[in-house]
Amino acid sequence: MSELQDLTALIRANTALIVIETRDESRVIELFRQVLMNVWRALYRWSITEGLRRVDFDRDDEETEVAPDISNTLQSIRDADQRGIYLMFDAHPYLGYASTQRQLREIVQRRGCQPHVLVLIGHKVELPPDLESLAVRHRPSLPDANALLKLVREEAENYMREHGGRRVESDADVVKQIVRNLQGLDPVDARRIARHLIFRDGAIGPDDLPELAKLKFELLNRSGHLHYEYDSARMSEVAGARRIKRWIEQRRGVFVSGDAPPGLDPPKGILLLGVQGCGKSMIAKAVAAGFGVPLVRLDFGTLYDKFHGETEKNLRAALSSAEQLSPAVLWIDEIEKGLAGDGGDSDGGVSRRVLGYLLTWMAERKSRLFLVATANQIEALPPELLRKGRFDEIFFVDLPVAEVREELFASHLRKRALKPEGFDLAGLAQASDGFSGAEIEQAIVAAMYAAHAANTPLADFQLRAELKQTRPLSVLMGEQVTALREWARGRTVAAD
Ligand SMILES: Nc1ncnc2c1ncn2[C@@H]1O[C@H](COP(=O)(O)OP(=O)(O)OP(=O)(O)O)[C@@H](O)[C@H]1O
Numbered sequence: 032m033s034e035l036q037d038l039t040a041l042i043r044a045n046t047a048l049i050v051i052e053t054r055d056e057s058r059v060i061e062l063f064r065q066v067l068m069n070v071w072r073a074l075y076r077w078s079i080t081e082g083l084r085r086v087d088f089d090r091d092d093e094e095t096e097v098a099p100d101i102s103n104t105l106q107s108i109r110d111a112d113q114r115g116i117y118l119m120f121d122a123h124p125y126l127g128y129a130s131t132q133r134q135l136r137e138i139v140q141r142r143g144c145q146p147h148v149l150v151l152i153g154h155k156v157e158l159p160p161d162l163e164s165l166a167v168r169h170r171p172s173l174p175d176a177n178a179l180l181k182l183v184r185e186e187a188e189n190y191m192r193e194h195g196g197r198r199v200e201s202d203a204d205v206v207k208q209i210v211r212n213l214q215g216l217d218p219v220d221a222r223r224i225a226r227h228l229i230f231r232d233g234a235i236g237p238d239d240l241p242e243l244a245k246l247k248f249e250l251l252n253r254s255g256h257l258h259y260e261y262d263s264a265r266m267s268e269v270a271g272a273r274r275i276k277r278w279i280e281q282r283r284g285v286f287v288s289g290d291a292p293p294g295l296d297p298p299k300g301i302l303l304l305g306v307q308g309c310g311k312s313m314i315a316k317a318v319a320a321g322f323g324v325p326l327v328r329l330d331f332g333t334l335y336d337k338f339h340g341e342t343e344k345n346l347r348a349a350l351s352s353a354e355q356l357s358p359a360v361l362w363i364d365e366i367e368k369g370l371a372g373d374g375g376d377s378d379g380g381v382s383r384r385v386l387g388y389l390l391t392w393m394a395e396r397k398s399r400l401f402l403v404a405t406a407n408q409i410e411a412l413p414p415e416l417l418r419k420g421r422f423d424e425i426f427f428v429d430l431p432v433a434e435v436r437e438e439l440f441a442s443h444l445r446k447r448a449l450k451p452e453g454f455d456l457a458g459l460a461q462a463s464d465g466f467s468g469a470e471i472e473q474a475i476v477a478a479m480y481a482a483h484a485a486n487t488p489l490a491d492f493q494l495r496a497e498l499k500q501t502r503p504l505s506v507l508m509g510e511q512v513t514a515l516r517e518w519a520r521g522r523t524v525a526a527d
Pocket residue numbers: 268269270271306307308309310311312313314407439467468469470472
């Protein structure tokens with residue numbers, strides 16, 4: 032059913048209270064004017080600044096005699112004989128008083144005669160519970176690709192008009208991607224973003240895509256539980272992890288295009304399990320960069336709320352914001368922290384309900400959101416999460432082998448403008464057995480400081496001295512690391 036048919040059906044069914052969450056006020060008025068072609072009613076709009084005005088299509092904003100305050104307005108609506116549709120813009124903040132609620136309820140439940148229709152419109156309309164139960168929420172339809180393209184073109188024309196006829200340089204592929212990324216936004220927000228992208232430099236080019244991702248994130252992360260990861264990494268910078276790299280590369284085309292070949296499902300997500308400091312976070316960043324989409328991180332820890340039901344509500348809000356950002360990569364860091372492994376009721380069942388919601392969401396979601404979950408501790412991970420089919424694959428990111436440690440030395444030296452050829456990489460790799468990538472990086476940094484303090488160029492012996500002084504985590508927490516590796520064998524796929 033079209034939106035117009037939907038609204039017409041609601042009015043014909045004598046629905047007396049409708050809620051519409053939108054910022055596009057002029058579109059709502061236009062829609063209701065069209066509804067009047069099917070069902071005749073007087074149409075009014077009200078706002079605290081302008082009061083009540085009649086706005087039927089044959090009249091142009093005719094002022095009424097009623098004082099603009101909500102109580103007078105509701106009184107006059109209640110007493111009006113002629114059936115009307117009343118579009119009430121931003122009225123909900125005034126509905127906190129018991130007397131106003133009563134007035135509104137009397138209009139909605141008007142006995143003995145045909146009811147008026149009250150339509151509460153605002154960006155976010157929250158109603159007291161008894162009014163909510165009387166209301167029908169209508170979701171305005173969002174602009175489709177054609178409407179969005181039209182809107183981008185209009186803003187390009189506006190730019191031209193306001194800049195003495197200067198044309199907007201545009202890259203057709205980028206325009207397509209912009210249109211795809213604006214989907215899911217209401218027309219007011221979509222236009223505001225398109226206008227910003229065009230007006231900031233008079234062009235539509237590849238540098239608009241990260242800006243668009245950032246603006247969309249700021250707009251949609253209303254729950255505040257998601258973090259936009261500005262930091263990026265390239266797969267080529269990750270030492271080792273060859274299987275993950277191949278796995279991602281093979282699925283990149285399908286994810287980017289959104290079209291899975293017959294018989295295949297689009298890639299949905301991976302779990303990276305492994306020893307701390309071996310590059311799991313880096314891989315999450317590199318997956319997003321490789322797919323060419325933004326990376327948003329969800330910290331499970333911040334979702335927890337002591338009030339009943341609030342944690343699940345927070346998770347639902349965060350996942351729904353993340354879906355609206357799609358195509359994107361959603362990184363759930365330290366997923367084990369939000370999910371108790373025993374599945375018991377020690378926390379009032381919160382983690383069990385969170386797990387249940389997360390599993391259902393993972394199974395049912397249709398959006399182009401690729402999930403990368405990372406975890407360090409398996410004891411805390413509930414077995415249901417690890418069952419086949421939950422993630423496309425579970426990778427184990429182990430401590431780097433000698434060959435990968437050489438790669439790590441080379442790439443981190445290069446990153447600091449040092450030439451790897453000047454170092455005994457094989458010897459350093461041997462001396463760093465049991466070190467994680469993060470620990471190798473730290474050893475390089477510490478050795479560089481030692482060299483700087485001694486006023487000498489960095490040399491092998493300084494690196495070796497740092498390695499010797501460091502007790503890596505694999506030694507400090509030897510038992511846990513061994514247990515993790517044993518557990519991973521046979522249950523996960525080695526990342527390298
Ligand atoms: N495989 C790797 N290749 C290149 N650099 C690495 C690698 N592993 C670790 N590093 C370096 O160590 C830093 C920390 O690693 P990262 O945060 O990705 O590890 P992690 O496995 O996510 O650790 P944690 O579980 O503690 O969050 C990285 O930013 C990177 O500089």
